Amino acid sequence: MEDSKEQMVAQADPGGEATPRYGWIAFGLALATGSTIALEIVLTRIFSVILWYHYGFMSISLALFGLGLAGVYVYLFPGRFSRAAAGRVTAQAALLFALTSMAALFCFQWVVSVPEHWPLQVGFRTLLFVSTAIPFFFAGLIVAVPLSRYTERIGVLYGADLLGAAVGAVLVIPLLGWLGGHGAFFACSALAALAGITFSIAERKKGLLIGGLVMLGLAVAGIGMTSNTDYFRIRYVKRGRSQDDVIAERWNSFSRVAVAETRKPEPYRRITIDGGAATPMLPFSGDLQSVNFLARNIQALAYYIHTHKRALIIGSGGGPDILTAKLFEVPSIHAVEINPLIVDYVRNVFRDYTGSPYDLPGVSFTVADGRSFVARSDETYDLIQLSEVDTTAAQAAGALTLVENSLYTVEAFQSYYDHLTENGILSVTRNWTVSSQTMALRTVDLIRRSWESRGNTDLARSLIVVAPGPETALSWGTLLASRRPFTAVELASVNRVAKRLGWKVLYSPVGKNLESINALLGPERDEFLREFPYDVSATTDDRPYFFFFLRPLSFLFGEGDPEDDLDWGSRRTPRILLQLFVLISVLVLVFTFLLPMMIGRLRFGALHGAGRGLMYFASIGLGFILVELSFIQRYTLLLGQPLYAFACILGCILVCSGCGSFVTHRLRDERRAARIVLSILIGGVTIHAFLIPWILAHSMGFSLAARIGVTVATIAPLGFLMGMPLPLGMRLLKRESPQALAWAWGVNGSLSVFGTVLAMVISIFLGITTTILAGALGYLGALAAVYRRAKTTP
Template identity: 35%
Template sequence: MKPANFYAALFLLSFSTLVLEIVETRLLSVISWYHLAFFVISAAMFGMTAAAVWVYIRRDRFTSATLPNDLSRFAAAFAVTVGLSLCLQVSLAPAMVFSVSTAIVFAEMALAIAAPFFCAGVAITLALTRSPFPVGRVYAVDLAGAACGCLGVIAFLDWLDAPSVILLTGGLAAGASILFARSAIDPLPQIEGALAGALARPWAILVIMVVVAMANGLTLHGIQPILVKSTTERRDASLVYEKWNSFSRVTVQSPPPGERGRPHLWGPSPTLPADVLVETKNVVIDGLADTAMFRFDGDLKQIDFLAYDVTNLAYFLRPGERTAVIGVGSGRDVLSAWRFGSRDITGVELNPIVVGLLTRDDLFARFAGLASLPGVRLIVDEARSWFARTEDRFGIIQMSMIDTWAATGAGAFTLSENGLYTEEAWRRFLDRLSDRGVFTVSRWYGSGAVNETGRMVSLAVAALLDSGAERPADHIFLAASGQVATLVLSRQALTPGDVQILRQACARYEYSVLLSPQGDPASEILAGIVRSGGRDALQRYTGALEFDLTPPTDDRPFFFNLLPFDRPQQVLRYFSSYRGVAGGNVTATLTLATILLVSVVLVAVTILLPLRGAVRHAGTGLVLGGTLYFALLGLGFMLVEIGFLQRLSVFLGHPVYSLSVVLFSLILSTGLGSLLSESLRLEVGRGRLVLWSALLGGYLLSAPYWLSSAIAAAQGAHILARAATTVAMITPVGVMLGFGFPTGLRIVQAIDPRPTPWFWGINGAAGVLGSVLAVSVSIAFGISMTLRLGALCYAVLIPVSLALTSKAAPMADHRAR
């Protein structure tokens, strides 16, 4: 084989495989919810593991002589199945309904996602096990391609929409197929059959996939999801704009020009005049997070209606103050600050598409009118990072109904980490207030059931206690209108005059006062929260309630999950209810359980059952010890990977950045560890195995203690600096993780090589199932506990590996004789 063509093909195939995996998480977060990103990781791992099993079962079919042909055909198959998989995914509706049909839909989704990874896995397995080139070099090229794919996906998604990028990965895979074919010294033999004939034409596949991808990116009516968040997607004349990037899909729905309607307000006052009509465009993020863009040409009368929204209550207290808005959206909160007299307004928005609509896209910028307002600046940045860097102080910091990367609804964020609703974040925001400044936050509210509002108040009390406030209740005012409650959180205690102003505004606009320094709380739960005597008392009280209202932290940043996962018997009570917050939380929890069930069935049927023959003639001790070793290895690796993904998602500002950077770091560093294990063999001495497990376990156990400090020190840095910090934190643990798998393989092969495929399958199966466990543990007990469990897995490896090496030594002596 020609090495240059072979290595280039392998690099391209690995590159496209990782691009596909990450883009699939973006597509699924639009079709369903972001928290299903781990489902994509599991499905991809399942496909790759099943491929390795299939190669083992069909091992007589693959030889060195047929290798170029086999590699080319399976790379071409990867390209074709990418397109077929996409077409199936966009037509599925992975909604959570309590029925067998839901499990079938998720099984279909898992198989559709896994199919391309199966084809890629066959090619990569063959490249690693059948090629005439050094395994270390082949493995290095494979990892280099995968690592570059982790970063390349961000550029692709800033250029094309997710479905088009998926199709483009098929074109890249077809390019790999061409290069594999050209790596052969002799011409490839002709293979009969229509399918084989089609796969033998990678040039045609490449052209088709690239042309379709480019064409799809130029139209609003191409291959796109039909059902988004269980609702049929509207793609009629009202859809005037659509753009994707690495962490969102933004669409704009526009009524006919000049059409006016009632303004969409979060918490409208009952006193809003009935004759108020405005021109509006609807900006939608990821299919459900909608925000209204109002027409504004500078006439304040056009936006007078904004005074009738409870989310703007704080402006009555501090009118005209310097203002910062977290999450600009389509500009509503910036207009609110302008309406109340502020002429120094900073809007911090994570999504550059949204800022582009308001400032650079002429059609929308002229409609919204923000770009022409003096004193208004819109900054594209992650809010926590920007506030950590700036020295500015503000009279008002507003965060209204902000969910970081989509909308709350039907459990959208139940399993998602969110960095804007943690104690650490709110302490940062309070630090950036002027002496008399206020931080105002609005969240969903249900009369008689405080739920999400209660957790918001709990978070406010915790942040105040951490900031040194002696009586948090004196700093808090809470009012509600309809289904929205607004918190006004003052850095200093609210004065009687402040309270009077807020109460007069509530009386004028008929808002309900829920909490006030002067007056009784509207509910016993709110009273118990604000009157907690200290941080420990607050934790005990909120942790013992029917819903989990404990204040979220960066270690447990699941603000939107209110089900107490640490009390399973309590969670079971809500499984018959689909109403309110409990219904959304139950929906997401049932989704998690369904995915676990589907994963168990698929793993058993496609991995474990086909490999059971591999252990038939092996000794019981080897089978049990090896199974335990590789199960712990796969489970521990997934616990560590998911733990770091969740923790660093808060640090990097978005899950896609976390996925790209963490996977990049892990792939490169574990690859380096695997290569180092060839020269620094742990199995030659028991002391080395013990030292390796102790160092790895110690690093993971210590991570929760130093990780927070390292993140806090770099929180204000640019995204590139934060990414570099992430790489530096991940690399040591990745290198140590890379020793585990090759070391284990060498140990069991020294005893008996026959059950090796079984152990490979066990490792993959444990990884597939471990992702569900990792998510559950993080929600219930915190991300630190997930990392500690990962450390425990590697600690238990010490006696298991020592037992295996004791069996391997006599076998090695026997062969030497």
């Protein structure tokens, strides 16, 4: 009876408006949200290339905040967004979304292309963030207006919102590959224009339809401009490094890979990933003697110990480690490289230059994540080598998760140990020197924990740590860990080579060693870790942040001595994260809560249940984003390849949530349904936090299809439930405080922004499991709000 009454009201608006065309509105919402999430991801990719990935995170946080702020704006000025005008306003917002997004890209390109603007000062960075956040305000209006004005179809509309976002998250992967970063940006604007056209059709407004066609034409012209002119060519990247020497550039969903000509100290071509991490591509015509200088690199240390028959190279990049192995006559070499663009450059595009080390006799290769490859492999190796394998790029998940590296965790090193022969050696090359050993200490602790977990307690005689000599300008050191103790002959060989090539032995089973490494390997290890100024304890799959060393108090109150042995990025990261945390917290507090209350549009005592309603929507917004981001982090390890991981994880969550939203219109008692759904969701998330790590660990060796199946099977039930609380809450709030509907949507969106930063901070210091449990606490707060409302509702 109640549903029939709502439908009658919907069909007979006081203003005499025609029945809304819900099908067109839902389709327009799907197009708009697909465009929105795709644009967020493209922005992350562009920011990760030109600025550091931290700023990509900040831009997306501000963009998400724009989505939430739109809901607050609709609440503060309800007269501009009446039900009668909802369709027209939504169409206008879609056109403005398309227009401002294109304008933002031109503004962005102007800022970063002018040499005098570098290094970017606060004013220019602020301009970048504001200009890229404005389009998301209009994107927020596209969602906030229909959801708050057509609540009789909230389940269908919110479901379309989520399903559209899922499609956008998947669609952006080929868009980046086909069109590049800037072309994909214009493609997102085209989707927004299509949304405007759809809303115009729903409203039967020819003027708006023509406007939509104009926006679509401009977006298509922009795509053509990116491919046919060099206006949008990237001219400068991180710290203002010029890209004039770039001779080739391609994009995929998780990187921009460029090739540059370099003539210092010797001519070679450098492959850079997102303008930061680099790998050399050497000129090679088949004569190994032309690259015999590789034998003098510190990465070659393991080859001086003894001969190796089988070598596994993780992160083979441009191929120098393959050539080094061939120099030392290793008969069987398997290379693993995660980025297909790099392999294609070396094997195909620049084959005449590189000689394609991947195709040399005795060499095989796999394009995959190294960790996943090792877990699935049945082979054992005499040498497993990781040389400078890392990146400061933000993945396709957007900088929604802090950059982590699952190659450097206890569980990863345990897997390496299991795939070594009895005489096998693990070689790890990372950036440490005689005066800067922080990363070396963490790597030693990783070896200690993983080796001991496999019953190897004689690590003191199975470890060698070498750094470049103080008179060199090099900053890469190498650690060797063997499954058996090194022999006297092998140790003597290392000492001779180190002396001849100017290396410094920091630790060896014989000789004078670094006291800090002795402490890590001795009984006083725990005391040393407590007293050391930085956190150098071993990272795990639950806390995989290998490059983050600051302790909580240092993170909050300072970034350490600028002259200490942390590199620039390790010191810069915490400061930026703290600034971001404070900035987002202030923005959420002021614009989502204080500003609406100060204006006086809604007073908690004046409208029954509004305060508890806002608590409910804040809680589910926080819970959703904490759980979603934790899932992305956890399951990326299982799926390995970033392209499959992002599409599968985020797509599964959003599709299942959309399906859950669609079925809520069949539930008559919203309050009872919300209680049941939230109770099951809290229990399911809690169980998931503790059970799924075990399931994932035992699924790492499965085929890709089976791992995708495990992902879907374990995510889908919770994803389905996660889509239900919001539409149920909107229907409840409509009866008790209808004026607060738009504000509630804004609160939900703004707390999602806060949750992205909170998830990052929690997972860094307490782990991914704790972050998931924090998400369960968020849903518990929503459940408490439902019960409080039930007790006070007459």
